[in-house]
Amino acid sequence: MNRLSIASTARALFGLLALSATTTFAAPGEHPDIDLRVKACTGCHGAEGRAAADGYYPRIAGKPAGYLYNQLVNFRDGRRQYPLMSGLLQTLTDDYLQEIARHFSALDLPYPPPVRSTQKASVLAHGERLVREGDPARDLPACASCHGSALTGVAPALPGLLGLPHDYLAAQLAGWKSGIRHAHAPDCMAEVARKLNAEDIQSVAHWLSSQPVSQGGKPAAVLEKPLPIRCGGVTEAAR
The missing domain is CATH 1.10.760.10 (Cytochrome c-like domain)
Incomplete structure (x- = not known):
């Protein structure tokens, strides 16, 4: 250790x-x-x-x-x-x-600036594309379609993805993919993560961790569109 x-x-x-x-x-x-x-x-x-x-x-x-x-x-x-x-x-x-x-x-605290990424532009572009657009060919929804276009989450139950370190993001996605991490059924994140490969996970984690936090990190009040996939633990108010 x-x-x-x-x-x-x-x-x-x-x-x-x-x-x-x-x-x-x-x-x-x-x-x-x-x-x-x-x-x-x-x-x-x-x-x-x-x-x-x-x-x-x-x-x-x-x-x-x-x-x-x-x-x-x-x-x-x-x-x-x-x-x-x-x-x-x-x-x-x-x-x-x-x-x-x-x-x-209820805590309203400022976020520090993100750590500048040293990754290749192609790696970051791949991560941004998955976050913003997903991959329809693999039936992979965009992260933004659930976590909000600002990626700061949606009240009351969808978390923001910005302001988190690369290692944490990569570890959680890998945990869902491998079956170590679970959520309330139906476990939508597990379904999404199983469609990601190692390159996808690293690209998404690198891009998200390098982005500044918009709108003070506050979650949106409502989803802009219905969720593209059924998610346990998300209340009807967030759908």
Whole structure:
């Protein structure tokens, strides 16, 4: 294990201890103060959920509340695999997770400028084409057709794709493709990711991570068009 991995694990373990302490000493039906409760989250996801510097813990501040809640439930219930997250959440109720999701969703914090890509123009062009247009020949919908034309997500349950590091984006797409990551059925992202090859995944991740965040990163209120594919965990309000 390298020094960076050790540091990340130590932060997560500290967060696990902090959350365990707050839940242990809370009276039945009583939640501790929200700032204390989310220390476990910010231990890995960075101050106020702005993202960690190592490229694997994503920004959670300002994400749609429905999306954040779905991910917390997915970790707790085993659809997403990461032992530290599962350990943090396994005893928490739906109401508790909704409060945490609403807290981070309400944060309105600026995004840092993107890291300039060193990839070839052809790699970035391929990624942009898949994001903006998809690939009809492979029945592959554009990322923008679900995540919004500004790529900042759609309330209440579709996340933005900008302001995320390359390593995180590539790892999540690969996880869906390999079957490591799952979402509520029907799992639309798994269906999409299975149609991507390694070059596609890298190109999309490189292009997205190199783009500035538009409209302050705020998700759109409604979809511009109906979703091109059925997606579990997306409420009727977002369809």
